[in-house]
Amino acid sequence: MTAITHVPRRPLRRRLAVAGAAATVGLLLAACGGQSGKEDAERGGAHATASSPEAARSAKGAFNDADVRFARRMIPHHQQALEMARLADGRASDARIERLAGRIEKAQDPEIRTMRSWLKSWGKPEATPSHGMPGMDHGSDAAHGKDGMDGMDGMDGMMSRKEMDRLKAAKGVAFDRAFARLMVAHHKGAIAMAKDERKNGRNAAAKKLAGDIVTGQSAEVTTLRTLLDRL
Structure with a gap:
């Protein structure tokens, strides 16, 4: 008679126990991972907010007369x-x-809004010409402070009204x-003012x-000079 070999039931129970334990561990890891992911996402969101242009250029903090003038x-x-x-x-x-x-417009329009928000938060009025639109009637005399414009004295690079009119009238290669x-010339004036702010300003933004x-x-400026050589 052939002997009947009985397969022990213990290994099956052990397999079930191991499977159950593995499932439990998997659920725990998933829960921990989900919580960690959530925390990472929250940290990432906070970092993204702190790194945004608006946050980076907030006017909070100390400021001085050089910042206001800038x-x-x-x-x-x-x-x-x-x-x-x-034009x-x-x-x-x-x-x-x-x-x-197009790049100039895209960069400088938001910067105007930013600087206006600074002046408002500092409780300082925006200096504007006594007549006309701000920045639009800055003739040669205005650029040197001869028309009573607050803070405009010595501003380099500003076009005169005649120069603006000639530019408006020009077309094509001209x-x-x-x-x-x-x-x-305009950019060089802005660069000079910005360097002065870097040297004398206090506000970090x-x-x-x-x-x-x-x-x-x-x-x-480098690009424009290259273009001038090729036009």
Whole structure:
């Protein structure tokens, strides 16, 4: 007679127990992982918020007269750059000039809003011309403070009304060349003001924006000079 071998039932129970334990561990790991992921997401969200341009350029913190002067002067300076950039549509013949004008508008329009918010939070009024639109009627005399404009004295790079009128009247290659030449001078004025803010300002956000202006507009000056050589 063939002997019947009985398979012990204990290994099956052990397998079931191990499977159950594994499932339990899996659930615990999933729960921990989910909690960790949630915490990571929350930390990431907080980091993203803190790293956003709005948060990075908040005017919170100490400020001094140099910071106020920087914002007051740079707002109309940027406004004139925007007016120049918007003239490129329908007048420029070189696609590179049009693209650069678009980049200038995209960068400087938000910066104007940022600086206005600083002045408001600091309780300082925005300095504007006694007549006309801010940044639009800054003739040669205005650029040197001869029309009583608050904080506009010595502002380099501002176009005169005659220069703006000539730019408006130009088209094609003549516009491209005039735009590049005038924007180089305009940018150099902004760079000088930004360097002064970096040296004498106190507010961290204002000094950061000044550094961005120096870097960005210096690169654009290089591009504009290259374009002038090729136009």
